[in-house]
Amino acid sequence: MCVIRIHFTADDLARVRFARRPSPVPELHAALMLLGAAHEEPLLGRWRHRLLRGLPSTVEPLADLVPGGPEAAPAFLDVLGDSLDEGVELIRAARPERVRAGIEQAYGRRPAPPWIRALHGGDAGAWRVVERAQRAAFESVLAPVWPQVQDLHRAEFTRHALALAEQGIAATLTGLAPGSRLRDGVWEWPLPGAGGVREVHLGGRGLILRPTFHWRRGPLVQDLPGHPAVLSYPAGRGLPPVPHVPDGDGPPEEPLAGVLGRTRLALLRSLSEACTTTGLARRIGVGNATVSAHASALRAAGLLTTTRTGRSVHHSRTALAELLLMGDATDG
Incomplete structure (x- = not known):
């Protein structure tokens, strides 16, 4: 050995x-x-x-x-x-x-x-x-x-x-x-x-x-x-990360989408600044109930925070989410 x-x-x-x-x-x-x-x-x-x-x-x-x-x-x-x-x-x-x-x-x-x-x-x-x-x-x-x-x-x-x-x-x-x-x-x-x-x-x-x-x-x-x-x-999945293109001309699969799901990844990416549930639903093209369900899951994972001011609810990315989405342009 x-x-x-x-x-x-x-x-x-x-x-x-x-x-x-x-x-x-x-x-x-x-x-x-x-x-x-x-x-x-x-x-x-x-x-x-x-x-x-x-x-x-x-x-x-x-x-x-x-x-x-x-x-x-x-x-x-x-x-x-x-x-x-x-x-x-x-x-x-x-x-x-x-x-x-x-x-x-x-x-x-x-x-x-x-x-x-x-x-x-x-x-x-x-x-x-x-x-x-x-x-x-x-x-x-x-x-x-x-x-x-x-x-x-x-x-x-x-x-x-x-x-x-x-x-x-x-x-x-x-x-x-x-x-x-x-x-x-x-x-x-x-x-x-x-x-x-x-x-x-x-x-x-x-x-x-x-x-x-x-x-x-x-x-x-x-x-x-x-x-x-x-x-x-x-590290990783044990195979070279070969891009997967589905039938047709769709975009390649993203590893983060495989972990979080496409809707949750889109939700996080759209939160460059705090946004309401209704605003998020409009940005990513889903209903308010869908946003609320995904926001709850992301909040439990430590990727999102939710604050209430009066009747308004605002969602924000956490530092952990920022780290996860960090691109080369923002790597210090």
């Missing part, structure tokens, strides 16, 4: 945080790892076949960068960044010695292609090859489902914000991984398969928790000196 043991100091426990938004580059790498793995599940097999058939040749150099398989990718590719542009820039900004070490580890016992040797030497043209491959891969694999990834991430963020507020940090961490435990400042996460023990000492750097929706195996840990450690854990 493989075990990951993450050692916390008191400062580290105070610096645990969840990533506020999905990070395109690591989510892309998780998708490429899933794409490169063999699958028995029919749905994953069809997803894999469809994407592999449509990948442009511009993406092919990424296979040269990870000749040992996606899980053995050089560490300099392991970056965060709130946008694709930022992620690509962080890869390009990797220290030359780190790039060389990653390439040498990947090609320790095999000859490297000419362009990889050029990248090892810092050639600008080789770096352009990497950037074009990253961008082409994102457009083919993630761009079609990125809105779904963002919605799934917001729902996951909200779920853990509630868990942290209600249960505390220990229960929140162990809730990410059934079978894990936090004891004496060490979070121990057992995983199936061989592999021994991996020790991660935070030493006051803190820990960022980042859900990934394209990875189904154990956590992926980024542990760079001088930076907070990042733990990417499998």
